[in-house]
Amino acid sequence: MRNTLVSISAVFALGACATSPVVVSDAPVQVNLLAINDFHGNLDPPGGGVFVIDRAAPNTRTSVPGGGAPRLAAAVKQLSQRPNTVMVAAGDLIGASPLLSSLFHDEPTIEALSEMGLAITSVGNHEFDEGWQELRRMQDGGCHPVDGCKGPKPFAGAKFEYLAASTFLDDGKTLFPPYTIREFDGVKVGFIGLTLEGTPDVITPAARAGISFKDEAETVNALVPELRAKGVEAIVVLLHEGGYATNTQDDCRGLNGTITEIVPKFDKAVDVVVTGHTNGIYICTVDGRLVTSAGAYGTRLTDITMMIDRKSGDVIGAKARDVMIAESAFAEDPAQVALIAAYRTQADPLLKRPVGQVTNDIGRGRTQSGETPLGNIIADSMLETARKQDSTVAIAFMNPGGIRADLLKKETGQLTFSDIFSVQPFGNDLVALTLTGADIETVLKQQYQPSGNNMLQVSQGFEFVWKQAAGGPIEIIPGSVKLNGQPLVATQTYRVVTNNFLVGGGDGFAAFKSGTARVTVGGDLEALESYVKAHSPLTGEVKGRLKRVD
Numbered sequence: 001m002r003n004t005l006v007s008i009s010a011v012f013a014l015g016a017c018a019t020s021p022v023v024v025s026d027a028p029v030q031v032n033l034l035a036i037n038d039f040h041g042n043l044d045p046p047g048g049g050v051f052v053i054d055r056a057a058p059n060t061r062t063s064v065p066g067g068g069a070p071r072l073a074a075a076v077k078q079l080s081q082r083p084n085t086v087m088v089a090a091g092d093l094i095g096a097s098p099l100l101s102s103l104f105h106d107e108p109t110i111e112a113l114s115e116m117g118l119a120i121t122s123v124g125n126h127e128f129d130e131g132w133q134e135l136r137r138m139q140d141g142g143c144h145p146v147d148g149c150k151g152p153k154p155f156a157g158a159k160f161e162y163l164a165a166s167t168f169l170d171d172g173k174t175l176f177p178p179y180t181i182r183e184f185d186g187v188k189v190g191f192i193g194l195t196l197e198g199t200p201d202v203i204t205p206a207a208r209a210g211i212s213f214k215d216e217a218e219t220v221n222a223l224v225p226e227l228r229a230k231g232v233e234a235i236v237v238l239l240h241e242g243g244y245a246t247n248t249q250d251d252c253r254g255l256n257g258t259i260t261e262i263v264p265k266f267d268k269a270v271d272v273v274v275t276g277h278t279n280g281i282y283i284c285t286v287d288g289r290l291v292t293s294a295g296a297y298g299t300r301l302t303d304i305t306m307m308i309d310r311k312s313g314d315v316i317g318a319k320a321r322d323v324m325i326a327e328s329a330f331a332e333d334p335a336q337v338a339l340i341a342a343y344r345t346q347a348d349p350l351l352k353r354p355v356g357q358v359t360n361d362i363g364r365g366r367t368q369s370g371e372t373p374l375g376n377i378i379a380d381s382m383l384e385t386a387r388k389q390d391s392t393v394a395i396a397f398m399n400p401g402g403i404r405a406d407l408l409k410k411e412t413g414q415l416t417f418s419d420i421f422s423v424q425p426f427g428n429d430l431v432a433l434t435l436t437g438a439d440i441e442t443v444l445k446q447q448y449q450p451s452g453n454n455m456l457q458v459s460q461g462f463e464f465v466w467k468q469a470a471g472g473p474i475e476i477i478p479g480s481v482k483l484n485g486q487p488l489v490a491t492q493t494y495r496v497v498t499n500n501f502l503v504g505g506g507d508g509f510a511a512f513k514s515g516t517a518r519v520t521v522g523g524d525l526e527a528l529e530s531y532v533k534a535h536s537p538l539t540g541e542v543k544g545r546l547k548r549v550d
Contacts, residue, residue, distance in 0.1 A: 026310050026311065027310070028307040028308055028309055028310065028316060028317075029084065029184055029185045029186070029187045029307070029308045029310060030082075030083075030084060030305060030306070030307055030308075031084045031085075031086075031184045031187075031189060031234075031305075031306045031308060032079070032082050032084060032085040032086070032303065032304065032305055032306075033085075033086060033087075033088050033236065033272070033274070033302075033303075033304040033305075033306070034075075034076055034079055034080070034085065034086070034087040034088070034301050034302075034303060034304075035087075035088050035089065035090065035274045035292060035294055035301060035302040035304055036072070036087075036088075036089050036090075036093075036118075036294050036298065036300075036301050036302075037089055037090040037091060037092065037124075037240070037242075037274070037275065037276030037277075037293060037294055037295075037296070038090075038091070038092040038093075038124070038276050038277070038279050038295070038296035038297070039089070039092070039093040039094075039109065039113070039296070039297065039298050040092060040093070040094070040095065040096050040097050040098075040126065040296065040297060041093075041094055041095070041096075041097020041098055041100075041101030041102060041106055041108075041109040042067065042068065042069070042097070042098060042101075042297040042298050043068065043069045043098070043100055043101055043108060043109060043112060043340050043343075044068050044069075044098065044100065044340070045065065045066060045067040045068035045071070045298075045327075046067050046068075046297040046298075046299065047405065047406070047408060048063055048297075049063035049064055049065050049066060049067065049299070050063055050064050050065070050066040050067055050299040050300065050324050050325060050326050051063050051281065051295065051299065052064055052324070053281070064324075064326050064327065064328070065326070065327040065328075066299060066324065066325050066326040066327040066328075066329070066330075067297055067298045067299040067325050068298055068325075068332075069109075069112040069113075069116065069298060069333075069336045069339075069340065070332035070333045070334075070336035070337050070340070071298075071325045071326075071327065071330040071331070071332055071333070072116065072298045072301070072325050072330075073112070073115070073116035073117075073333035073335070073336045074330040074331055074332060074333045075301060075323060075325055075329075075330045076116050076117050076301070077116070077117070077333065078330070079303060079323070080117060083185075084184040084185060086119045086120070086182060087116070087117050087118045087119055088118075088119060088120045088121065088191065088236070088238055088274060089113075089118060089120070089121035089122070089160075089238065089274075089276075090121070090122050090124070090193075090238045090239060090240050090274045090275055090276035090277075090293075091121060091122045091123055091124025091125070091126075091127060091193075091195055091238070091240030091276050091277070092124035092125065092126040092127065092240060092276055092277065093109065093110075093113060093118075093121060093124070093127070094106035094109050094110065094126065094127060094129075094138065095124075095125075095126025095127060095128075095129040095130075096126050096129070096404050096425050096426065097109060097425060098418070098421070098422050098425065099347065099350070099351055099417070099418045099421040099422065099425070100340070100343060100344060100347055100351065100418075102421075102425055103150075103347050103350065104150055104151050104343060104347075105130065105134070105144050105147065105150075106138065107138075107151050107155045108151065108339065108340065108343045110138050110155075110157070110158050111155075111156075111339060112336055112339055112340070113158070113160065114158055114159035114160055115159075115335060115336065115339065116333070116336065118159075118160040119160050119161065119182075120160060120161050120163065120180055120182075120191050120193065120238065121160060121161070121162060121163070121193065121238065122162075122163050122164070122193030122194055122195060122238040122239060122240050122276075123135065123162055123163070123164045123167060123175070123176065123193065123194070123195045123240065124195050124240035124276060124277065125195055125196065125199040125202045125203055125240065125277070127162075127195075128199065128203045128207045128208070128211075129203065129204075129207060129426065130207070131206065131207050131209075132167075132169075132175055132207075132210065132211050135162070135175070136175070137155075137157070138157065138158055138162075139157055139158050139162050139176065140157045141154075141155050141156045141157025141158075142155065142157070143155065150346070151342075151343060151346070152342040152343060152345075152346065153342075161176075161177070161180055162176040162193070163176055163177055163178060163179060163180060163191065163192065163193025163194070163238065164176040164177075164178070164193065164194065164195070165178030165179060165192050165193060165194040165219050165220070165223060166178075166194040166195065166197065166213050166214045166215070166216060166219040167194070167195065167199075167211055167212075167213055168211065168212050168213075168214065169210060169211055170210055170211075170212075175211065176193075178192060178193075178194075178219075178223055179191060179192045179193070179223055179226075179227065180193075181227070181230060181232055184308075185310075186310065187234065187308045187309075187310060187313050188230070188231055188232045188233075188234065188313060189232070189234045189235075189236060189306075189308070190227040190230075190232040190234065190235045190236070191235075191236050191237075191238060192219075192220055192223055192227075192235065192236070192237050192238065193237075193238040193239075194216060194219055194220070194237075194238075194239055194240070195213065195239075195240040195241070196213075196216065196239075196240055196241040196258070196277060197213050197214060197215050197216055198213075199213045200212075200213060201505070201506060201507065201508060202401075202506060202507060203501075203506070204428075204500055204501050204504055204506070205500075205504035206500075216239060216241060216262050217262055217265035217266055220237055220266055220267065220270060221265075221266065221267045224267045224269045224270070227269075228269065231313065232313070233269070233312060233313035233314040233315075234271055234306065234308050234313060234314060234315045235269050235270050235271055235272075236270075236271065236272045236273075236274065236306075237266065237270055237272070237273045237274070238274050239259075239262070239273055239274070239275050239276070240275075240276045240277050241258050241259055241262060241275060241276070241277050241278075242257060242258070242259050242275040242276055242277045242278035242279075242280050242293050243255050243256055243257030243258065243259040243260055243275070243278060243280055243282070243293075244256055244257045244278055244280055245280055245281065245282035245284070252282055252283070252284035252285070252286075255282060255284050255286070257278060257280075257451065258451070259273075259275050259278075259286070259291060260286060263286040263287050263289055263291055264286070264287040266287075266289070268288075270289060271289060271290070271306065271314075271315035271318060272289065272290045272291075272292075272304060272306060272315070272318055273286075273289055273290070273291045273292070274292055274293075274302070274304075275291060275292065275293045276293060278293070279293075279295060279296035280293040280295070281293060281294065281295045281300070281322065283302065283320045283321070283322060290304070290318040290319070290320060292304060292320050294322070298325060299324070299325055300322055300323055300324050300325055301323050301325065302320050302321070302322060302323070303320060303321050303322075303323050304318065304319075304320040305318065305319055305320070306318045350417055350418075351416065351417065351418040352416050352417075352418070353416060353417045354414055354415070354416055354417075355415050355416060355417055355419075355420060355529050355532050355533055356414075356415045356532035356533050356535075356536035356537070356538065357413045357414055357415060357536045357537040357538070358407055358409050358413055358415060358536075358537060358538045358539070358540075359409070359413065359537045359538070359539045360409055360539060360540065361406060361407070361408050361409050361540075362374045362377065362406065362407040362538060362539075362540030363406040363407075363540070364400065364403045364405075364406055365406075366400070366455065367542055367546075368548055369455070369466075369546040369547050369548040370400075370447070370453060370455025370546050370548070371455070371457070371542050371543070371544070371545055371546040372400065372403070372457060372542075373540030373541055373542055374403055374406060374407060374423065374540055375398055375400060375403060375457025376457060376459075376460075376540070376541070376542070376543055376545065377528075377531065377538060377540060378398045378403060378423070378424070378457060378524075378528060379396040379397070379398045379457045379458050379459040379460075380396070380459050380460055380531065381527045381528045381530065381531030381532075382396035382398060382430055382459065382497050382498070382499075382524065382527055383395070383396040383459040383460070383497060384527070384530070384531055384534075385430060385497075385521060385522045385526070385527035385530060385531075386430060386432050386497035386521045386522070388521075388522075389432070389519070389521045389522070390432050390495060390519065390521060392495045393432050393495040393496065393497050393521075394461070394462075394483055394484075394494055394495055394496065395440070395458065395459055395461075395462045395483060395494060395495075395496040395497070396458065396459035396462075396496065396497045396498065397443070397456045397457070397458060397459075397496060397497075397498040397502065397512075398456065398457040398458075398498070398499070399454065399456060399457075399498075399499070399501065399502055399506070399507050399509070400454060400455060400456070400457060401454070401507060402424065402426060402428070402499065402501065402524075403423060403424070403457075404422060404423060404424070404425055405422040405423050406423075407419060407420070407423060407538070407540070413537065415532060415536075417529070420525065420528050420529055420532060421525060423528065424524050424525050424528055425525075426499075426501070426524070427523065427524070427525060428499035428500050428501055428523070428524045429499065429500040429520045429522075429523060429524075430497055430498070430499060430500075430520065430521050430522045430523065430524055430527060431497065431498060431499065431500050431503045431518050431519065431520055431521065432495055432496070432497045432517075432518070432519045432520075432521045433495070433496060433497075433498075433503065433512075433515030433516065433517060433518045433519075434493050434494070434495055434496075434515060434516045434517045435493070435494055435496055435511075435512075435514065435515050436490065436491060436492065436493055436494070436514075437481075437488035437489045437490040437491065437492050437493075437494065438490040438491070439511050439514050439515070440481065440488060440494065440496070440511075441476055441481060441488070441490070442511040443456070443509055443511040443512060444456070444464055444466070444474070444476050444481065445473065445474055445476060446508055446509050446510065446511055447466075447474055448468070448473045448474040449507075449508050453468070453474065454507055454508070455546060456509075458545050458546070460543070460545075461483055461484045462482070462483055462545060463480070463481075463482050463544070463545045463546070463547070464476060464477075464480050464481040464482070464546065464547070465477040465480035465547040465548070465549060466480075466546070466547070466548055466549075467548060467549050467550065468548075477549065480547075496515070497521060498512060499524055500520075503515065503518065
């Protein structure tokens with residue numbers, strides 16, 4: 001990025017009409033990026049639809065039908081009619097996926113994104129859910145090493161390119177190339193792709209074995225001289241890390257989060273930053289750079305236009321707009337519909353298997369205390385399953401980030417396996433372990449994290465009261481941590497159950513790593529299915545297990 005006396009409005013006026021270019025020998029080159037992030041295998045439209053931002057009522061949240069791979073593909077096809085258009089992504093395209101994708105280890109999602117024209121993506125933390133070796137299979141193709149070939153045809157791997165500039169194997173090499181260079185009408189654009197440095201904190205211990213992750217800004221800045229030596233002045237960073245904005249996505253009032261700390265550290269050569277991870281919806285200018293995020297689940301994309309000087313090769317103007325993948329705006333792409341139908345034919349018997357009933361919608365939305373109706377049910381299911389093998393287990397802890405969907409009441413009230421899988425798609429193990437009362441109180445204090453409180457969902461019989469000054473840590477009210485009405489004793493030991501993600505210190509809960517006598521007692525999805533069958537019809541309620549006081 002270089003200083004220029006050319007006005008940005010003039011630059012876009014000069015190159016605004018892609019189909020009727022101005023005949024000027026030194027006219028800037030217009031390059032269009034169609035950017036997505038956090039698709040998470042949502043081949044079908046997500047249940048919540050497409051979030052609509054109403055500028056007249058910024059505190060309301062409404063949605064319209066839309067999303068899903070067929071409509072996303074139609075939008076990409078329509079917008080790709082312009083010259084010099086490339087589809088890019090900022091990670092978490094797979095992982096934490098609905099059953100239709102995850103049943104086939106996300107092969108259908110890789111195939112769908114390949115066919116709709118995705119060209120380049122960074123890795124995200126969820127790309128590592130099944131380990132880096134499995135992620136390499138996503139790129140290279142081939143049958144799953146355990147389950148073999150389950151899809152309607154052999155898995156050929158991604159047609160798009162994964163980038164992993166900050167992910168290093170033990171031999172010192174990056175897992176995938178750190179960058180790629182594309183040329184448009186004689187000018188080069190460099191794309192650097194990477195995930196957040198904190199990826200090890202949000203994946204399981206097994207998934208992070210054999211790899212390490214480096215600082216985002218240091219990684220990007222070290223690559224800038226290498227790109228410039230190859231004649232690249234226009235640089236786009238695809239970074240799986242993000243921030244949080246207000247309900248107006250393109251004025252960025254109140255944008256906060258890690259991305260606002262990282263971008264100012266980037267070398268000024270970086271022109272555009274496509275972000276993800278937080279599922280935010282924003283189009284911002286941070287430290288003079290265009291910074292974007294397109295929500296999640298295939299419900300929208302960001303249409304980015306860069307104007308590049310032919311002589312210097314540098315970006316002299318950049319702007320973007322938000323494109324909602326609404327049902328009313330885009331018809332479904334027939335090729336995508338056929339691809340998904342082929343996988344659905346094989347998956348339907350499992351997808352539609354009945355498991356129980358609900359009397360009302362049971363959500364994961366948190367009260368002021370941090371408790372959720374669905375979190376209570378999941379924690380209770382974990383405790384019930386653990387006690388079948390170890391009757392001394394007394395408390396269950398569930399991380400809210402592992403609850404990926406609500407249980408919604410359909411007309412019949414019936415729940416299918418697909419419904420509960422959408423709630424817990426990770427296939428985590430349940431692990432019983434021993435903690436002291438002091439360890440448990442430390443766990444509760446670790447619910448405070450810089451990005452926001454991460455309130456654990458707890459099982460029946462366990463309760464605590466907390467308070468928090470503005471911007472300060474969580475304070476646990478003395479004597480309020482109780483099990484079956486009795487205060488926990490700091491020196492006494494207790495058997496608890498949680499998932500293997502938290503046992504490894506995931507989400508910043510390092511105190512779980514102090515646990516001893518660890519025993520695997522089942523799987524989280526199996527526990528939830530068993531609980532739903534035994535206790536249907538379910539009625540989700542807030543029980544007052546977590547209480548907040550001023």
